[in-house]
Amino acid sequence: MKDLFARIIENKGPLGKWASQAEGYFVFPKLEGPISNRMKFQGKEVITWSINDYLGMANLPEIKKVDGETAAEYGAAYPMGARMMSGHTDFHEQLETELADFVHKESSYLLNFGYQGILSAIDALVSKDDIIVYDVDSHACIIDGVRLHMGKRFTFVHNDIESLKKNLERATKMAEQTGGGILVISEGVFGMRGEQGKLKEIVELKKEFNFRLLVDDAHGFGTLGKTGAGAGEEQGVQD
Numbered sequence: 001m002k003d004l005f006a007r008i009i010e011n012k013g014p015l016g017k018w019a020s021q022a023e024g025y026f027v028f029p030k031l032e033g034p035i036s037n038r039m040k041f042q043g044k045e046v047i048t049w050s051i052n053d054y055l056g057m058a059n060l061p062e063i064k065k066v067d068g069e070t071a072a073e074y075g076a077a078y079p080m081g082a083r084m085m086s087g088h089t090d091f092h093e094q095l096e097t098e099l100a101d102f103v104h105k106e107s108s109y110l111l112n113f114g115y116q117g118i119l120s121a122i123d124a125l126v127s128k129d130d131i132i133v134y135d136v137d138s139h140a141c142i143i144d145g146v147r148l149h150m151g152k153r154f155t156f157v158h159n160d161i162e163s164l165k166k167n168l169e170r171a172t173k174m175a176e177q178t179g180g181g182i183l184v185i186s187e188g189v190f191g192m193r194g195e196q197g198k199l200k201e202i203v204e205l206k207k208e209f210n211f212r213l214l215v216d217d218a219h220g221f222g223t224l225g226k227t228g229a230g231a232g233e234e235q236g237v238q239d
């Protein structure tokens with residue numbers, strides 16, 4: 001690992017002028033103390049925005065109690081392998097059913113973390129004849145997911161419906177040639193900017209164009225909409 005960072009610093013790699021601060025700061029930060037929304041970092045008290053515990057719920061006594069009881073009954077890491085090979089349990093399926101109900105969808109599928117989830121979803125939804133049209137300010141997981149795609153892809157200007165329309169016109173012509181379909185990708189709440197994707201306007205375009213819509217709602221889930229179902233519910237287009 002040390003070698004890798006030495007090389008990044010020497011080549012002024014992807015972190016540019018920040019490369020010399022990379023290890024232990026931008027990458028592999030070392031946090032101290034119990035996981036929480038307030039922790040110690042390099043000796044100082046900090047608010048931790050880089051973990052998935054903004055509300056500090058991970059260490060609530062009742063959560064720790066259930067966690068401990070479950071580990072005592074089933075062991076600490078069930079099923080101890082990749083789910084595809086090692087399998088899963090009734091509990092995994094029950095959680096998927098509850099999550100699907102929560103977002104008012106027919107079904108859900110659990111993947112280990114957001115980055116892998118989006119990468120896998122994009123890969124599962126398109127074949128080489130399909131065309132992807134995605135927001136240029138998409139999160140890195142969407143950019144990388146699109147990079148796996150063997151077919152054509154277009155970007156549209158961030159949250160710009162006119163630009164999306166132009167690109168849908170191009171994609172529609174192309175889809176006529178390939179015989180494929182179109183997948184539009186946006187975010188419920190843009191992770192890097194904070195504002196909502198224009199889901200309502202995008203859905204409205206379905207009257208004019210034939211496409212499927214994939215929304216990464218990492219930041220709308222649980223926070224937006226009357227029941228917390230996310231940005232789609234907030235904008236009245238969850239279905």
Ligand SMILES: Cc1ncc(COP(=O)(O)O)c(C=O)c1O
Nearest residue numbers: 113114115116139141191216218
């Ligand atoms: C919009 C969006 N999608 C996906 C992810 C990736 O999630 P994870 O950190 O669980 O890989 C993030 C991370 O912040 C995100 O902001």
